[in-house]
Amino acid sequence: MESSNHQIITVSSSNAGAQWSAPKKKIIESESGLSLLARLETRPSLLGIDSYFLPKGPQLGDVIELSGKPGCGKSAFCLHLMASALLPKHWKGVHIGGCESGVIFVDTDCHFSILQLENVMQKKASNILRKSKSALKGKCVSGNEQELISNHESVKSFLQSGSQCIKGELTKLTKQCLKKFCYLRCTDSTQFAVTLLSINELLPAKKDVSLVIIDSISAFYWYDFSYRSDSWFKLKQYYNNIYEVFISYIRKYKVTLVATRQSLFRKKSKEDNYNKQMNPIEEEETGESVNDFEYMGKEWAKAVTHRVKFSFNESQVLGIELKKTDKPETKDNRKSLIKNTHSELSSKYTLDDRCVYCVDIADNERRTKLNFTIHEEGIRWQI
Amino acid sequence: MRLQVGLCPALTEDVMSKLKTAGVNNVISFMQKDIETLAMEASISYKDLQSIRNIIVANYAAFPLEGDLMLSEAVRSTVIISTGISSLDKLLGGGLMAGEIMELCGGWGVGKTSLCVQLALHCATKLGHRVLYIDPTGGVSTNRLEPHLDNSIELQESALPLSYFKVVTPDDVWGLFEVLNTMSAPSIPSTGPSSSSSKKGDEIKLVVVDSLPVLLTPVQAGSQRHGNGIVNQVACTLKQIASERQVAVVVVNNVVSATYDSAVNSEHHLSLKWKAALGRFWEHVPNTRLFMERVWNPDKTAKRPLSSLSDNTALMSLDVNITIWKSSRLKPASSLVSIISN
Numbered sequence: 001m002e003s004s005n006h007q008i009i010t011v012s013s014s015n016a017g018a019q020w021s022a023p024k025k026k027i028i029e030s031e032s033g034l035s036l037l038a039r040l041e042t043r044p045s046l047l048g049i050d051s052y053f054l055p056k057g058p059q060l061g062d063v064i065e066l067s068g069k070p071g072c073g074k075s076a077f078c079l080h081l082m083a084s085a086l087l088p089k090h091w092k093g094v095h096i097g098g099c100e101s102g103v104i105f106v107d108t109d110c111h112f113s114i115l116q117l118e119n120v121m122q123k124k125a126s127n128i129l130r131k132s133k134s135a136l137k138g139k140c141v142s143g144n145e146q147e148l149i150s151n152h153e154s155v156k157s158f159l160q161s162g163s164q165c166i167k168g169e170l171t172k173l174t175k176q177c178l179k180k181f182c183y184l185r186c187t188d189s190t191q192f193a194v195t196l197l198s199i200n201e202l203l204p205a206k207k208d209v210s211l212v213i214i215d216s217i218s219a220f221y222w223y224d225f226s227y228r229s230d231s232w233f234k235l236k237q238y239y240n241n242i243y244e245v246f247i248s249y250i251r252k253y254k255v256t257l258v259a260t261r262q263s264l265f266r267k268k269s270k271e272d273n274y275n276k277q278m279n280p281i282e283e284e285e286t287g288e289s290v291n292d293f294e295y296m297g298k299e300w301a302k303a304v305t306h307r308v309k310f311s312f313n314e315s316q317v318l319g320i321e322l323k324k325t326d327k328p329e330t331k332d333n334r335k336s337l338i339k340n341t342h343s344e345l346s347s348k349y350t351l352d353d354r355c356v357y358c359v360d361i362a363d364n365e366r367r368t369k370l371n372f373t374i375h376e377e378g379i380r381w382q383i
Numbered sequence: 384m385r386l387q388v389g390l391c392p393a394l395t396e397d398v399m400s401k402l403k404t405a406g407v408n409n410v411i412s413f414m415q416k417d418i419e420t421l422a423m424e425a426s427i428s429y430k431d432l433q434s435i436r437n438i439i440v441a442n443y444a445a446f447p448l449e450g451d452l453m454l455s456e457a458v459r460s461t462v463i464i465s466t467g468i469s470s471l472d473k474l475l476g477g478g479l480m481a482g483e484i485m486e487l488c489g490g491w492g493v494g495k496t497s498l499c500v501q502l503a504l505h506c507a508t509k510l511g512h513r514v515l516y517i518d519p520t521g522g523v524s525t526n527r528l529e530p531h532l533d534n535s536i537e538l539q540e541s542a543l544p545l546s547y548f549k550v551v552t553p554d555d556v557w558g559l560f561e562v563l564n565t566m567s568a569p570s571i572p573s574t575g576p577s578s579s580s581s582k583k584g585d586e587i588k589l590v591v592v593d594s595l596p597v598l599l600t601p602v603q604a605g606s607q608r609h610g611n612g613i614v615n616q617v618a619c620t621l622k623q624i625a626s627e628r629q630v631a632v633v634v635v636n637n638v639v640s641a642t643y644d645s646a647v648n649s650e651h652h653l654s655l656k657w658k659a660a661l662g663r664f665w666e667h668v669p670n671t672r673l674f675m676e677r678v679w680n681p682d683k684t685a686k687r688p689l690s691s692l693s694d695n696t697a698l699m700s701l702d703v704n705i706t707i708w709k710s711s712r713l714k715p716a717s718s719l720v721s722i723i724s725n
């Protein structure tokens with residue numbers, strides 16, 4: 001298992017190297033043997049960070065862009081990825097399935113809370129512990145007990161050590177994992193630009209980091225537009241210059257970049273509006289970029305290897321609501337639902353019928369659509 | 384940010400002019416260059432360039448924080464400010480979280496200002512935190528404050544905590560920046576003799592901006608670019624204050640009709656009619672967005688006298704339904720909340 005993993009990594013990294021074209025007029029960079037070794041030293045693989053989201057794993061050097069409207073799960077998804085990346089592969093004989101990697105998180109939206117990340121990690125780990133407990137008792141329905149538990153003896157003795165002790169160990173585990181988490185908060189545009197452009201000093205120092213997350217790259221868009229440039233063209237040039245250098249660092253040090261991009265524009269076509277109102281679900285399927293276009297400049301657009309679009313899966317939410325109220329789906333009924341009394345409104349959310357979010361993943365080869373719900377332990381795919 | 388002579392010893396007049404001829408005149412364009420290439424192009428010593436770069440990174444780049452240290456700091460210092468309304472606290476998972484921006488949006492007259500005054504006064508008088516109430520409309524009057532104070536405490540008792548409740552009325556968005564900048568400056572100009580000693584209670588813990596559209600709509604009416612640029616700057620300033628000083632920020636926003644916007648249909652499945660004002664960029668900014676709407680209950684009148692206060696006829700309780708539209712930590716839910724209004 002281990003050796004085959006390794007095989008895949010080496011192939012993938014050479015692929016990523018082939019895709020990267022060197023900047024045009026560049027004097028060939030000299031590099032000492034020591035720094036070359038340091039650079040090429042394998043960082044932890046992110047393979048299996050989320051096997052539903054990316055079955056072939058993000059390869060080192062990939063750039064994944066998460067875009068979507070406000071409140072459709074981008075930041076929650078980032079938390080989920082961070083937690084999976086930080087957690088260990090095996091712990092106390094249980095297969096946790098993390099990547100044991102370090103994470104650099106560039107926060108421009110300030111929607112991040114370290115307590116939330118800790119919580120997600122603890123919940124993830126304790127969920128798996130619970131599963132392995134029932135697997136030990138033979139209650140496991142699927143035959144994946146072998147995968148879940150790698151060392152029966154240590155799991156048994158750990159589970160018997162009492163809930164207080166387990167809790168303490170979980171806290172210790174998350175604390176240990178968070179040591180590899182590096183947080184950079186940028187509150188103005190210059191700080192953000194300089195931080196991105198100086199990532200080449202941080203990456204060689206942190207050898208276990210294989211995931212860089214930016215939430216979000218468009219936080220200073222309008223500021224840059226009105227204070228740094230006097231035209232669309234100049235703004236794009238400004239971004240192109242920054243991202244050309246930044247992406248070359250990402251490729252050079254072979255880390256995976258995940259960045260969220262807010263959708264700030266909508267298409268101003270009247271026909272689209274009309275279609276959308278008539279049949280919102282169909283529109284979702286046909287629209288390649290109905291609500292959005294690449295406004296971060298061509299260097300960024302070119303660099304992105306996986307485009308992930310987030311949206312609400314409204315049909316599913318309504319489906320659940322309607323089942324409860326036993327009303328056919330019409331606009332008037334939806335409106336009357338809103339005006340309903342408090343008791344009904346709150347009852348809609350008391351059970352496990354959470355909002356269903358939808359992601360649309362497009363990379364070079366394929367395009368997939370997945371649904372997920374947000375839980376305390378991160379996100380859960382609906383299969 | 385311009386490169387200036389004296390930023391570091393290596394950056395002399397001579398080096399500056401050489402850099403200028405090489406097309407480097409600000410911090411960002413310097414950072415974009417590969418030092419080795421630049422050293423050859425502009426014939427400046429590699430060592431000097433390296434030291435200039437180090438200084439720039441130290442001055443302008445974000446400081447890397449380690450996760451486990453952040454966690455212990457957060458555990459030590461995170462404050463959750465109760466709103467004083469149990470149903471709202473429950474909806475918000477305990478109350479207002481310091482470091483977050485919460486937006487209250489709703490139509491006219493649903494009680495946004497009443498709710499803000501109520502929670503700000505609760506924070507100042509009951510919890511003893513300093514509150515900065517930014518009130519460009521001049522909506523906070525003694526009439527507004529009175530019912531809450533009578534309700535909670537005796538006047539003599541409230542005299543001191545009321546000094547924790549500070550109201551400022553900026554005229555325009557520049558006034559807002561001034562207020563926020565003096566707040567974010569390391570030394571706040573002392574307002575009284577007691578604030579010279581830095582006690583725990585001296586830090587402002589809650590900032591209320593009621594309401595933001597009053598300040599921002601005038602600048603948005605002009606060119607889209609500049610309007611949004613200013614909105615972006617307001618967002619940055621508020622986020623900076625919230626995260627760096629661990630302050631809870633409450634922002635009041637209006638709603639606009641969403642029927643003509645194609646994008647909104649799938650966005651807010653509960654309320655298809657409305658969306659938050661101030662444009663698409665702002666929609667992403669708050670950590671949590673709450674939507675308020677009046678509840679018109681057929682069996683109860685919407686305004687009913689508070690049973691506990693029999694003599695005061697001016698006091699009314701107002702039932703509103705509050706829905707979470709967007710949040711980075713809470714799941715979408717809604718709850719009925721009664722607020723005191725007059």
